[in-house]
Amino acid sequence: MSGTGALSGIRIFDLTRILAGPTCTQLLGDLGAEVIKIERPGQGDDTRRWGPPYVTGADGRPTGESAYYLCANRNKRSLALDISRPEGQRLARRLISRCDVLVENFKVGGLAKYGLGYEDLRAEFPGLVYCSITGFGQTGPLAARAGYDFLAQGHGGIMSITGEPDGQPLKVGVGIADVMCGMYAAVAILAALRHRDATGEGQHIDMALLDTQVAWLVNEGVNYLVSGRVPRRLGNEHPNIVPYKAFESADGWVILAVGNDRQFARWCRFAEVPELARDPRFSTNSARVENRRALYALMEPVMRRRTTAAWVDGLAALGVPCGPVNDIARVFADPQVRARGMRVEMPHPTAREGTVPLIANPIRMTVTPPDYRHPPPLLGQHTEELLRELIGATAEEIAAWREADVVA
Numbered sequence: 001m002s003g004t005g006a007l008s009g010i011r012i013f014d015l016t017r018i019l020a021g022p023t024c025t026q027l028l029g030d031l032g033a034e035v036i037k038i039e040r041p042g043q044g045d046d047t048r049r050w051g052p053p054y055v056t057g058a059d060g061r062p063t064g065e066s067a068y069y070l071c072a073n074r075n076k077r078s079l080a081l082d083i084s085r086p087e088g089q090r091l092a093r094r095l096i097s098r099c100d101v102l103v104e105n106f107k108v109g110g111l112a113k114y115g116l117g118y119e120d121l122r123a124e125f126p127g128l129v130y131c132s133i134t135g136f137g138q139t140g141p142l143a144a145r146a147g148y149d150f151l152a153q154g155h156g157g158i159m160s161i162t163g164e165p166d167g168q169p170l171k172v173g174v175g176i177a178d179v180m181c182g183m184y185a186a187v188a189i190l191a192a193l194r195h196r197d198a199t200g201e202g203q204h205i206d207m208a209l210l211d212t213q214v215a216w217l218v219n220e221g222v223n224y225l226v227s228g229r230v231p232r233r234l235g236n237e238h239p240n241i242v243p244y245k246a247f248e249s250a251d252g253w254v255i256l257a258v259g260n261d262r263q264f265a266r267w268c269r270f271a272e273v274p275e276l277a278r279d280p281r282f283s284t285n286s287a288r289v290e291n292r293r294a295l296y297a298l299m300e301p302v303m304r305r306r307t308t309a310a311w312v313d314g315l316a317a318l319g320v321p322c323g324p325v326n327d328i329a330r331v332f333a334d335p336q337v338r339a340r341g342m343r344v345e346m347p348h349p350t351a352r353e354g355t356v357p358l359i360a361n362p363i364r365m366t367v368t369p370p371d372y373r374h375p376p377p378l379l380g381q382h383t384e385e386l387l388r389e390l391i392g393a394t395a396e397e398i399a400a401w402r403e404a405d406v407v408a
Helices: 020-030 086-096 149-155 176-199 209-215 218-227 261-270 285-290 292-303 308-317 328-333 335-339 383-391 395-403
Strands: 011-015 034-039 054-056 062-066 077-080 101-104 129-134 203-208 244-248 253-257 322-324 343-347 355-359
Touching: 011 020, 011 086, 020 034, 020 101, 020 129, 020 176, 077 383, 086 383, 101 176, 129 176, 149 176, 149 209, 176 203, 176 209, 203 209, 244 292, 253 308, 261 285, 261 308, 285 292, 308 322, 328 335, 383 395
Parallel strands: 011 034, 011 101, 034 077, 101 129, 129 203
Antiparallel strands: 054 062, 244 253, 253 322, 343 355
């Protein structure tokens, strides 16, 4: 069942698991698309078991639904289908005939052995938008390798510029290469659907974790291409703007992100060190970049004189960008985050409280906003419902497929 959002009426055949693909299809589902999550009977999405923590059941014990799985699988219905069996492949094609988009993240060629690769389907379903998500793409010397977020972060360069200058390379604290690939994939699918609607022609979308990781090197990537100098790790600092880092305050940490010379002069006045704004080493951003070590040595003891709240409140009133370094508990308690509704509760059939907390979609739209129709499904929760609804399967057919372990 589609929602009332902008993608209402679009149906997705979702053969993805883990994070990149599910992020993509959850985003499309939030915007109104109907997402059919195809899972292997008895196994399901690997992330169902990636815990603790797990949802707490009515008996007070952990269920089999991990928090990790919950993060990227709402607004989907689960159909447990074994596509390794010939009858499962035939059934998959019947279901695909009722869909607009297929999204998969098997290894290159992985679905071809089941007769479900793009080349296997394109003639029969010429309007199908088929999106493949892999580690390294469909071409190139590494195409056959399995891809993982951590490997993409390392291979794609982001770890080389993340971490303290004298420390080891660090990955980002969440699977950001997966998440960004999923978001790029969703954008590509929307573009392909617009083309399909105009021409009737589907197409194959080839998304790679490595490609998208390279793409979101953004300014640091282009800094290298323009200058030929390899960027280095700067910790929380910025390569082109100073002062721009996290400082220790009297009671924690505070971020100062000065974007221009006027803001720096305002900080100097508020901090009661106006002489720094007049110092030729620091009076312009270019000079501050060249003399960042000297400036930070002078600023750090000044920043420790006041609390985080004092800096944030005082500098905000002057238009100087400044903010706290919150832990995740403080994030969800933050008045702005709460006002924006970034935590949502959804009904869940096995949760002790009857609901599970999820992170809301950040998109705000005046006419077709995201909506929350389905909680992350249990494995095979909607198998019978979907088979009846999409292909008119009878009770006898479904029973026979269950007996043959084709569906569950």
